């Protein structure tokens with residue numbers, strides 16, 4: 001028998017969403033009369049559809065593949081130039097962020113990239129993660145053997161925590177002790193918090209002063225409504241020497257099923273060997289892509305590029321407006337019940353403090369039983385998520401109105 005990667009056995013329990021599914025199925029089995037009433041505001045998948053500009057571009061791309069004269073084989077490992085150019089121009093240079101086309105790496109989604117990046121980083125780095133946090137960052141560190149055993153009540157030995165609490169408006173402070181790699185996510189999943197230029201600059205200054213790396217997840221950048229807020233860490237140009245950014249088309253582009261995202265690795269970013277030699281991270285990431293993958297499919301890259309066309313952009317703006325109006329309705333609805341609601345203004349999540357000092361799984365069960373609404377318990381995002389729930393705005397308007405109505409009925 002082959003030996004298994006025992007680091008996988010260090011992972012605690014089920015990944016959050018399977019556990020939620022299990023509890024929902026248990027409820028449906030116990031209450032078949034209410035089984036069809038369930039409304040899901042939990043996992044945070046979009047309700048689609050892809051916008052017409054994207055659908056048309058993908059159809060055309062399929063027709064090309066079916067035409068012997070226009071057929072295309074393997075794409076460039078890091079993505080087609082037309083897409084990387086559109087990304088760099090629109091998402092970065094157009095916003096004053098100095099990023100070149102060949103610093104963009106197109107992928108099949110940023111969840112994968114968030115884990116794969118560990119492959120080009122040594123095993124002995126000290127890693128700091130926000131709490132609460134998108135669980136993927138934590139679990140991929142565990143799977144790669146970069147942690148000690150699980151700690152009772154949540155977390156793993158060997159990982160540093162960056163507390164995100166109401167006191168710091170869910171924006172962690174840079175650590176005062178030695179940290180080599182820090183994860184940040186803004187606009188934040190799960191808290192819906194945002195970071196302003198000053199806050200981001202503090203992090204960039206900290207990273208450059210300490211020769212640390214920031215892994216910046218901006219999957220929700222396009223949901224930022226407030227024009228004064230940064231959408232990319234590279235709007236602080238000094239981040240070119242200390243940050244990698246992950247972006248996704250999944251949420252604003254309804255690409256959760258299409259699968260496409262990208263990672264930005266600036267050529268000024270370096271790591272070092274044990275012997276002290278400076279190594280460009282861009283070179284390692286390029287090598288990873290050319291060796292491990294053959295790129296993203298032609299129809300998907302054509303579809304992603306269509307998001308940047310004038311038509312695609314205005315259609316996508318309407319989708320974002322829809323979700324952000326949902327978010328405001330959820331936030332206002334919770335506030336009207338006297339619940340303390342955070343987020344929902346520049347991110348499609350509302351982060352609600354559990355009333356009556358309930359713990360988050362208890363509140364989850366109560367909302368499921370009394371309102372047949374599925375939310376996400378904050379504890380699933382870390383110890384400091386305890387006492388909160390996350391409500392996702394990714395739903396149809398009539399569903400959101402119904403959720404607000406049913407929550408009102410609970411009190």
Ligand SMILES: *Cc1c(COP(=O)(O)O)cnc(C)c1O
Pocket residue numbers: 108109110111112134185189217219247248249250251255256260261
């Ligand atoms: C949804 C999400 C992603 C994007 O995942 P994809 O693989 O691109 O679908 C990345 N980070 C966070 C925090 C997310 O919520």
